[in-house]
Amino acid sequence: MVVLQDRPVVPLSAWLNRALGDCAETGRTLQLVTPLESRLTLPLRTAAAGDTVQWIVRHGDGYYEGLTGRPMKWGGRTFVPVPEARDYAPGFTTRPAAPVGSQLTLVYRIRHGAEGDIAGPAERLLQLLTGKYPAGLGPAEPLEHPWRRDRLTEYARGRSTVRIVVGGDGPRPAQAICDYAAGEGGAVAETTTVTVGYAPEDPPPLQHLPTLVGAFGADQPIASLFVQLTPGRADLTTEPRWTGAPAPVALAVTGTVTGPPAIPGRQVGPPRAPLTFFQLGDGRSPDGWQRHSMLMQHLQAP
Numbered sequence: 001m002v003v004l005q006d007r008p009v010v011p012l013s014a015w016l017n018r019a020l021g022d023c024a025e026t027g028r029t030l031q032l033v034t035p036l037e038s039r040l041t042l043p044l045r046t047a048a049a050g051d052t053v054q055w056i057v058r059h060g061d062g063y064y065e066g067l068t069g070r071p072m073k074w075g076g077r078t079f080v081p082v083p084e085a086r087d088y089a090p091g092f093t094t095r096p097a098a099p100v101g102s103q104l105t106l107v108y109r110i111r112h113g114a115e116g117d118i119a120g121p122a123e124r125l126l127q128l129l130t131g132k133y134p135a136g137l138g139p140a141e142p143l144e145h146p147w148r149r150d151r152l153t154e155y156a157r158g159r160s161t162v163r164i165v166v167g168g169d170g171p172r173p174a175q176a177i178c179d180y181a182a183g184e185g186g187a188v189a190e191t192t193t194v195t196v197g198y199a200p201e202d203p204p205p206l207q208h209l210p211t212l213v214g215a216f217g218a219d220q221p222i223a224s225l226f227v228q229l230t231p232g233r234a235d236l237t238t239e240p241r242w243t244g245a246p247a248p249v250a251l252a253v254t255g256t257v258t259g260p261p262a263i264p265g266r267q268v269g270p271p272r273a274p275l276t277f278f279q280l281g282d283g284r285s286p287d288g289w290q291r292h293s294m295l296m297q298h299l300q301a302p
Contacts, residue, residue: 001030002078009237010034011141012043012165024052031056031079034066036091039237042175042195043141043165054079057091057240064089066240092242100243101234102283104129104204106194108216108225114186118156119149121220122166122176125194128212130170137166156180157188173197173236197234204229206249210277213252214268217275225252225275229283248280248288251295260298263291 001023003016010032023030032048033056040048040055048055048067055066056079063072063079069092071085106125112118126134136143137152143165145151156162161181168174178192198204206229213225231244252268252275259265265276278295281288 001028004033006035009039010044011041014140017140020052029054039239041141042236045238046177059091064092094241096239096241096243098233099200100231101200102198102204103230103232104196105228108192109223110190112188117149117153118188119152122178122192124219125216126168126174126176128216129196130168130174132169135167135169137164139164143167195236197236199234209250210268213277217269218273223254247283247286248292249283250279252277259295263295
């Protein structure tokens with residue numbers, strides 16, 4: 001399916017969300033075609049990073065993949081890669097239209113029981129990061145409901161899989177992309193990605209992360225929490241240009257565990273809900289991925 005969108009900011013609208021569902025059910029890919037000047041919102045950019053959506057950017061007489069810079073061409077029915085291309089498309093390497101700040105991303109995993117509220121973790125983490133309760137929620141943009149924990153819980157339970165967008169409030173743009181999957185006996189597995197945007201002159205306070213993670217884990221029985229920093233716009237939209245690669249900051253896991261000698265852990269949170277916090281990097285150096293790989297191999301070893 002090929003969809004044309006000629007607008008400055010392209011959101012995950014209700015229509016696009018339904019089209020994505022149709023493509024997922026039928027094994028098709030939705031190719032979203034925009035001009036170079038367009039940006040994607042965070043929910044749509046998250047979808048475009050998967051297998052169901054491909055962002056195609058029109059620049060001059062050519063096309064390219066918006067998230068990778070791979071040159072594309074029209075193949076008669078869909079856009080296909082240019083086989084002889086050996087470099088990024090020129091549009092992908094043009095100067096960003098706005099200053100490049102930082103996007104702080106926290107990904108937590110938690111397993112909920114068969115009954116009760118499941119909206120607490122997303123609410124609590126957004127509150128810790130922004131100082132305010134979330135503003136709204138919904139499956140598409142604009143978010144159609146004001147924030148209510150019972151509404152999110154009702155929406156998520158009873159479905160095999162569902163994705164819900166939660167909008168933050170406060171001085172900086174913040175959003176949560178919440179993925180829920182039903183398990184045995186009515187249990188629900190949650191993987192939620194919370195992202196906060198920071199301007200270049202307002203860097204994220206990474207030194208406070210251990211305290212924040214400890215406070216979050218004290219209220220919510222999370223299994224793990226991963227933190228990374230990505231160069232990007234403070235408004236959380238994505239341009240079809242290269243702005244830099246993400247780099248890890250930290251990983252926290254439940255319980256009291258030890259890491260490899262080069263990556264010592266520290267205990268955060270109260271004794272009744274212990275978490276082990278591992279510092280991986282400053283969010284800018286790619287060396288953090290080597291530390292992340294080393295730590296994961298250690299934690300997964302029998």
